[in-house]
Amino acid sequence: MSKHEQFVTGIPSSWVGPIRISGNAIDEEIKVPLATYETPLWPSVGRGARVSRLVEGGIRATVVDERMTRSSLFIARDAAHAYEAMSRIREREAELHEVVTAQSRFARLIEIHEEIVGNLLFIRFAFTTGDASGHNMVTQAADSLMNLILSWDLGLEYGSVSGNFCSDKKATSVNGILGRGKRVVAEILIPHDIVESKLRSTAQQITDIVVRKNLVGSTIAGAVRSANAHFANMLLAFYLATGQDAANIVEGSQGIVYAENREEGLYFSCTLPHLIVGTVGNGKDLEQVEDALQKLGCREPREPGANARRLAAMIAATVLCGELSLLAAQTNPGELMRSHVALERGERN
Known part of the structure; x- marks a missing residue:
């Protein structure tokens, strides 16, 4: 190359x-x-x-x-299973916080929002990132969070580490409402x-x-x-x-x-x-x-x-x-x- x-x-x-x-x-x-x-x-x-x-x-x-976000996309069999999976994720949210803190000196998970569209589950993770704008930091954190969630065998499949519900470099409403x-x-x-x-x-x-x-x-x-x-x-x-x-x-x-x-x-x-x-x-x-x-x-x-x-x-x-x-x-x-x-x-x- x-x-x-x-x-x-x-x-x-x-x-x-x-x-x-x-x-x-x-x-x-x-x-x-x-x-x-x-x-x-x-x-x-x-x-x-x-x-x-x-x-x-x-x-x-x-x-x-202040916060930086990354929305990850999971694929479920249907909306009912996506809803059930999200309920289980909420029950284990403390584990998500722990995995982020363990891998980074500065990134901290502070909030989670979800949207279910058909059989698609979007999870918008919000982090603090110290003095960095945090683009790469939150992508790395989202990778780890997705791996952890998929290991829980909730019937979810990988969709994308970034599902556009973040929303990065696009004119959307979500950033003004939820913050980025x-x-x-x-x-x-x-x-x-x-x-x-x-x-x-x-x-x-x-x-x-x-x-x-x-x-x-x-x-x-x-x-x-x-x-x-x-x-x-x-x-x-x-x-x-x-x-x-x-x-x-x-x-x-x-x-x-x-x-x-x-x-x-x-x-x-x-x-x-x-x-x-x-x-x-x-x-x-x-x-x-x-x-x-x-x-x-x-x-x-x-x-x-x-x-x-x-x-x-x-x-x-x-x-x-x-x-x-x-x-x-x-x-x-x-x-x-x-x-x-x-x-x-x-x-x-």
Whole structure:
């Protein structure tokens, strides 16, 4: 078998910020790395970052949950036998937890969900995976769990180690409902005068466009648990700069923007239900990625999972910066296109 010819693709990259972030995973001002061919993204995120530094506490990012999943597929004779087998598996669930703990320093089984479709039994295993995003870790764990379950002679046959009920790199509802990756909410309360002077808009205008564009527009488009303007732009740029599996922007960009015009100012939030990111594992050994993670403070000796939560919080805050800036621009006729033209011409000259 011939070896693949490897080469390196250069992507324009820049450190943007600093962004003021607080919350349960990070509390500081920090610059973030963004790798993108759409370079107007840098000043757009930069505008949101400037706003964050003018607000006490900046952007508050709360990591609400974390897990990685793998759904295994078993084949039974019929639905009745699948149901009976699952009942027996539930009775011996403690043994499943033990086999995962025994084989891994970091993987821990935390939850099981099942679906029976005809004679097919799907079991969705959820794990914590420390600082790794956990793709390979949960596949290895699922292999061991399947072998154990099949050894119990429940009348089940092997279907697949991954049955798509996980669900990996696909736009589905299950990840938002049951969780996959880091669930993070980023939010900020911006005084009215800052909205007007720095975003050239008003709290009411931005609240209106969130409802009309993101919520209603996404609904009539048939979006799947998603109501945002361009989460994917910031996610891809951050993922590429920090060695993440970039294909995970498919589910990562399923998120919801919510805003309110309050007496104190504009309340603006971005909820990202399934950020699949890690600070160790595949892609993290590249020199430029290692350098970025070092500068982000994600190589510190913390408890397992803390560095990955820190990274997830920074990503969510970056998404908010870009989303806020773009939506504010779109409240003014022509501003979005004028900005792109000005920035792109400036780069060429």
